[in-house]
Amino acid sequence: MADILVIAEHDNGQLKQATLAAVAFAHKVVADGGGSFNILVIGESVGGTAELLRPYGASNVLVADHAELRHPIGDKYAQIIADVAGQRGATMTVGAASTFSKDILPRAAALLDAGMLSDVIDVHRAGDEFIFKRVMFAGNVIATVKLDGAVKFLTVRATAFAHAPKGTESSPVVGVPVDAGKLPSFIEYGGREAKETSRPDSTEARVVVSGGRAIKNAEDFERLIGGLADALGGAVGSSRALVDAGVTPNSLQVGQTGKVVAPDLYIAVGISGAIQHLAGMKDTKVIVAINKDLDAPIFEVADFGLVGDAYQLIPELVEKLKK
Amino acid sequence: MKILVPLKRVPDPDTRIRIKSDGSGVDLDGVKFAVNPFDAIALEEALRIKEQLGEVEVVVATVGGEECVEQLRVGLAMGADRALLVKTADSLDWLAIAKVLVAVYRRENPEFVLMGKQAIDDDSNQVGQMLAALLGIGQATFVSKLELIENNHKARCGRETDAGIETVTVKLPAIITSDLRLNEPRYVSLPGIMKAKKKPLEEMGLPDLGLTVASRTQVLKLEPPAPRKAGLRVKTVDELLDKLKNDARVL
Numbered sequence: 374m375a376d377i378l379v380i381a382e383h384d385n386g387q388l389k390q391a392t393l394a395a396v397a398f399a400h401k402v403v404a405d406g407g408g409s410f411n412i413l414v415i416g417e418s419v420g421g422t423a424e425l426l427r428p429y430g431a432s433n434v435l436v437a438d439h440a441e442l443r444h445p446i447g448d449k450y451a452q453i454i455a456d457v458a459g460q461r462g463a464t465m466t467v468g469a470a471s472t473f474s475k476d477i478l479p480r481a482a483a484l485l486d487a488g489m490l491s492d493v494i495d496v497h498r499a500g501d502e503f504i505f506k507r508v509m510f511a512g513n514v515i516a517t518v519k520l521d522g523a524v525k526f527l528t529v530r531a532t533a534f535a536h537a538p539k540g541t542e543s544s545p546v547v548g549v550p551v552d553a554g555k556l557p558s559f560i561e562y563g564g565r566e567a568k569e570t571s572r573p574d575s576t577e578a579r580v581v582v583s584g585g586r587a588i589k590n591a592e593d594f595e596r597l598i599g600g601l602a603d604a605l606g607g608a609v610g611s612s613r614a615l616v617d618a619g620v621t622p623n624s625l626q627v628g629q630t631g632k633v634v635a636p637d638l639y640i641a642v643g644i645s646g647a648i649q650h651l652a653g654m655k656d657t658k659v660i661v662a663i664n665k666d667l668d669a670p671i672f673e674v675a676d677f678g679l680v681g682d683a684y685q686l687i688p689e690l691v692e693k694l695k696k
Numbered sequence: 697m698k699i700l701v702p703l704k705r706v707p708d709p710d711t712r713i714r715i716k717s718d719g720s721g722v723d724l725d726g727v728k729f730a731v732n733p734f735d736a737i738a739l740e741e742a743l744r745i746k747e748q749l750g751e752v753e754v755v756v757a758t759v760g761g762e763e764c765v766e767q768l769r770v771g772l773a774m775g776a777d778r779a780l781l782v783k784t785a786d787s788l789d790w791l792a793i794a795k796v797l798v799a800v801y802r803r804e805n806p807e808f809v810l811m812g813k814q815a816i817d818d819d820s821n822q823v824g825q826m827l828a829a830l831l832g833i834g835q836a837t838f839v840s841k842l843e844l845i846e847n848n849h850k851a852r853c854g855r856e857t858d859a860g861i862e863t864v865t866v867k868l869p870a871i872i873t874s875d876l877r878l879n880e881p882r883y884v885s886l887p888g889i890m891k892a893k894k895k896p897l898e899e900m901g902l903p904d905l906g907l908t909v910a911s912r913t914q915v916l917k918l919e920p921p922a923p924r925k926a927g928l929r930v931k932t933v934d935e936l937l938d939k940l941k942n943d944a945r946v947l
Contacts, residue, residue, distance in 0.1 A: 472857040476837045479822035483829035488912040491820040509818050510713045521912040559834025563863035623856045638946040659944045676927040689933045
């Protein structure tokens with residue numbers, strides 16, 4: 374019987390959809406072998422976020438709400454998670470894989486001397502035990518693993534678990550007392566550089582248009598990649614090369630290090646298709662590659678490949694989509 | 697000042713990984729090995745701090761078999777002062793490695809630890825954070841910018857997060873894990889390789905550190921991901937749009 378604690382992720386109160394994939398993981402484990410789960414929301418003034426999580430079948434939506442928790446500072450959040458997981462005897466603590474959960478969950482795990490598995494894509498029961506599958510070697514190897522120990526921590530790939538559907542029941546919201554004086558203070562938050570955008574997050578969009586080395590500068594990126602994304606109502610992404618060159622911000626990077634996306638449609642424009650980039654988008658339903666180089670490795674994974682100059686083809690594509 | 701840089705021996709990142717037919721492991725036949733790229737970046741940062749401040753000892757350390765000496769020598773050739781191999785034949789998982797590094801840390805007492813955020817073979821991104829928790833010290837993860845401030849008592853770091861670059865200031869000692877854009881590591885030079893031969897490389901076993909650790913993770917099988925269907929080339933934008941609308945039905 375599993376007792377699962379799902380760690381919700383939000384951005385200043387805005388719930389990240391990936392949380393629903395972590396909830397779906399909890400549903401699967403409970404359906405497989407019994408048990409129950411709670412959801413934990415940490416932050417300041419996050420009552421609204423907690424409300425959004427009530428229709429998903431959790432025993433409780435726990436809320437640790439305090440001014441000290443306004444920003445997701447690693448040492449404070451890990452302490453809260455370890456305290457709540459420990460007090461409630463959670464056998465599994467899980468979050469969707471993201472920089473948020475990767476920063477705090479391993480720290481929380483070690484505080485409880487618990488083992489952890491990252492980027493889990495599947496779970497099933499075999500007798501008394503759980504068998505997990507996780508991703509290795511930039512997505513080129515799937516490992517089937519067991520993790521010993523009564524208490525386990527996990528991050529799950531949001532792309533591997535379809536979002537939990539809403540149910541009819543409403544979970545109670547329960548406040549978790551926060552003793553701010555007892556929280557660690559090794560780390561001081563100093564702000565975030567985040568560009569405002571009306572475009573969806575690439576991890577949440579149905580369509581992602583991604584640009585690579587062929588795109589020469591930020592203006593061209595906005596015009597071509599941004600233009601095509603807007604014509605499709607999609608998100609924008611970037612290969613590492615453009616981030617390194619300062620053309621795009623790091624938050625757009627798709628890859629082994631960067632975001633892992635699995636939209637319905639991924640259009641890779643001027644991206645060669647290095648192993649490290651493929652790691653971030655290989656599970657897309659339909660991959661389109663547009664590249665001048667007919668030998669580019671991206672064509673090996675593309676469902677549809679168009680050889681040519683992005684600077685000619687993208688404006689034509691946008692033009693025809695608008696009709 | 698002393699900076700401890702744990703590093704890992706991994707298959708070269710551009711290797712086309714092949715799995716043994718029985719799924720028992722990766723086929724390492726003919727595979728070249730390298731210092732994990734993120735660890736090389738961490739070491740490069742430590743070396744730049746050494747060049748800037750002067751009296752800094754950079755110690756590289758790794759956990760594994762004798763073959764790991766190859767990567768420690770690369771670290772020494774890049775400019776590290778000393779190397780440590782904690783020799784073990786056991787395959788240790790992330791919490792176990794973190795526990796070994798706790799013992800190394802207590803032995804070395806560095807001002808801080810700089811290490812890669814993840815190893816490119818298992819992509820776990822756990823060890824640094826676990827080490828910080830076990831030591832009861834701060835952490836700054838996925839760092840792409842590092843500045844020592846307040847008389848080297850704190851580190852102001854830019855962290856690469858999903859939402860953009862976040863700035864944090866962490867009290868030292870702390871565990872700092874490096875991300876891609878922190879720097880570009882230097883190449884190993886021939887003079888560097890020659891100098892490295894004279895630098896201290898110490899080997900010890902887990903009993904020497906007073907440790908008994910075991911992995912809780914058991915790998916049962918490895919397999920490749922499901923292959924994608926072969927794709928097709930289209931010749932024009934019109935053809936692409938037709939395929940997307942009518943065949944793939946994603947538009």
